[in-house]
Amino acid sequence: MEPVKKKRTSAIWEHFELVSPRKVRCFFCSKEIRFNDNTSSMLRHYRALHAKKRSGGPGSDSGSRLSSPAVLRAMSSSAGPTPPYTTLAVSRPAPAVTHVEIHRPDKRNAMNKAFWREMVECFSEISEDQDCRAVVVSGAGKTFTAGIDIVDLAGEVLQPRGDDTARISYNIRKTITHFQESFSAIERCPKPVLVAIHGACVGGGVDLITACDIRLCTQDAWFQVKEVDIGLAADVGTLQRLPKVIGSRSLVNELALTARKMYADEAKSSGLVSRVFQHKAALMAGALEMAEEIAGRSPVAVQGTKINLLYSRDHSVEEGLQFMAAWNMSMLQTADLMKSAQASMEKKSPRTVAFAKL
Numbered sequence: 001m002e003p004v005k006k007k008r009t010s011a012i013w014e015h016f017e018l019v020s021p022r023k024v025r026c027f028f029c030s031k032e033i034r035f036n037d038n039t040s041s042m043l044r045h046y047r048a049l050h051a052k053k054r055s056g057g058p059g060s061d062s063g064s065r066l067s068s069p070a071v072l073r074a075m076s077s078s079a080g081p082t083p084p085y086t087t088l089a090v091s092r093p094a095p096a097v098t099h100v101e102i103h104r105p106d107k108r109n110a111m112n113k114a115f116w117r118e119m120v121e122c123f124s125e126i127s128e129d130q131d132c133r134a135v136v137v138s139g140a141g142k143t144f145t146a147g148i149d150i151v152d153l154a155g156e157v158l159q160p161r162g163d164d165t166a167r168i169s170y171n172i173r174k175t176i177t178h179f180q181e182s183f184s185a186i187e188r189c190p191k192p193v194l195v196a197i198h199g200a201c202v203g204g205g206v207d208l209i210t211a212c213d214i215r216l217c218t219q220d221a222w223f224q225v226k227e228v229d230i231g232l233a234a235d236v237g238t239l240q241r242l243p244k245v246i247g248s249r250s251l252v253n254e255l256a257l258t259a260r261k262m263y264a265d266e267a268k269s270s271g272l273v274s275r276v277f278q279h280k281a282a283l284m285a286g287a288l289e290m291a292e293e294i295a296g297r298s299p300v301a302v303q304g305t306k307i308n309l310l311y312s313r314d315h316s317v318e319e320g321l322q323f324m325a326a327w328n329m330s331m332l333q334t335a336d337l338m339k340s341a342q343a344s345m346e347k348k349s350p351r352t353v354a355f356a357k358l
């Protein structure tokens, strides 16, 4: 009998995915484990590291969905990227929630040429998609992302085209601007974007997450503004957005100038992330639940909130108030307001209200 099929009937498979004929990956911690003719190595790993922790522990979230491995399975695309994308797997794990999974697990989700282009295409589509009201971004496999694909970097940036210095410089500038656009597209997307980070989040990964609205991570996550280590000043958003995310300018400077790793606990205490979960399954369950909470509310209110929060980040309080007044002089005329207020009076969740598409 074919061994893999036999093993798949065991309940322990709830917590693992097959990555090769002799290797499985744990849904909780992404560790890859070899197995032979039975599931004993998987059972040993699960019992030693995860069985007792399912109910949560001090200082970190366990995720409130009881079926978090099932949620994780629904949100991890073992089938690979979804065409036309080659680096992203896009799905709808819950009504009005879009999941964008960076999908180059064998290369630790390193950001290659296609990724930079596809992020713009994907977020342009999401921005226009009236059936989407919240987005979750995550990474497939062992780690969130290893940052820019160093092989591509060597080709695209270090060997630019052009007949003279002006033309070479012009082309480099164009490339950097295109790369910046990949994450600005996230920020410009009117739907709130949550990012779920596990394992390494290096270089371009930090650029990406600072453009997102809500950052959540696992206990094993670490963050590194790695650019100075590879001889460049970070140029696709970290130096502009991180100071607005973290209150301490000194900490931002330290991270960017030394390229030291920052681990989950410090990421939480500094304000880079708002919640830390024990493992990836809990993280994905927590992210999805939060996205569903957001998606269940009036899209007029939610998108207006994102747009005004971003506006006020870059303007004075007075300018922000003026922008808000001009914004709401039309948005207060929405039917969503009366529907939501009525639900609130009746002590019903806004999630019980049917809002029109936006």
Ligand SMILES: CC/C=C\C=C\CC(=O)SCCNC(=O)CCNC(=O)[C@H](O)C(C)(C)COP(=O)(O)OP(=O)(O)OC[C@H]1O[C@@H](n2cnc3c(N)ncnc32)[C@H](O)[C@@H]1OP(=O)(O)O
Binding pocket: 106, 107, 108, 110, 111, 142, 143, 145, 146, 147, 148, 149, 150, 151, 157, 175, 176, 179, 200, 202, 203, 204, 205, 226, 227, 230, 235, 236
């Ligand atoms: C215009 C400029 C715009 C943007 C600039 C952004 C700047 C940056 O992003 S700077 C950061 C660059 N990234 C790095 O320096 C990270 C390098 N990678 C690592 O440190 C590690 O891979 C890791 C993320 C800590 C994960 O370690 P581990 O789990 O042990 O995996 P590995 O065995 O190291 O790698 C597996 C596989 O992935 C390939 N890979 C990893 N990182 C990259 C990368 N950044 N680019 C291309 N390929 C990468 C690695 O080569 C392995 O491939 P194999 O084919 O299996 O050998």
